[in-house]
Amino acid sequence: MDNNDVLIRLRYALDIKDQDMVEIFKLGGVDFTTEEVSKVLTKSDDEEAADNEDYIKCTNSMLESFLNGLITFKRGPQEPKPGQPNKPDRSIKNYSSVNNVMLKKVKIALKLTSEDIIDILDEAGVKITKGELSALLRKEGHKNYKEFGDQYARNFLKGLAIKYRG
Template identity: 45%
Template sequence: MINNDVLRSIRYALDLGDAKVVEIIKLAGRDVAQSDLMSFLKKEDEEGFIECNDEVMLSFLDGLIIHRRGKMESRPDQDKKPERLTNNTILKKLRVAFELKEEDMHKVLELAGFSVSKPELSALFRMKGHKNYRACGDQLLRNFLKGLTVRHRS
């Protein structure tokens, strides 16, 4: 899924203003100009659209975790960044930010009219290379974001 779509969806779900999104990104140690944020929030076919890169998206997701849960004390593996941002990583970070347990994840997906079995869901959170690992598809992530929107805007 395109990072810009994820950013727009989360921003809408939580009803965040531009200044708040910039502040959340800053919590993760990255500065983003409000003008750049405006370009990230535009649709692909709009003039001035800029693709949101993985580093900015990771900073937003990490900042969202800090914003919603507070800053954690440093752990040795905490500074390790994934080589490439995947839908699985986005889903994991959203799970942490919203403090969702497995049942909560199922409820969020059901709010969007999308259901997955317990083994399918747990496979999304496995390490890549594990025999039961499953890549998170765009449809599942899109429905999860839709369910979050229903949950937080209702």
């Protein structure tokens, strides 16, 4: 699952309008027009579409900016604490950490508890224990860290759609 697909599924699950997408990207530090957002939200099934001028590939940096903007959009701006840097470090270090970071940031943005995430995955037909979820939410490099695979991510976004769209 590529970053564009994550954005498309997240947008659908949370029923985010185009103008709100522009605002969320802006809050995350990326200035997009409505047309550019539409190009990012275009599916690319093959490399031909990737060469198409109506398609913008969503980079890890763009996705993380969107997720940071989503947190600000849903919860409001956070006042920086003394001695804390203004811009947070990038959490997405490589492709394998994208799904874990997406899970953590959506959890923060929507104020989800661990039980909520377990219920959301259960809605999509995936059974997961609190211990397994804890491993998914750990920082990469921790001895108990577990990768949140594409199938889990698809089911999580499917469960979000069921919860928020009915």
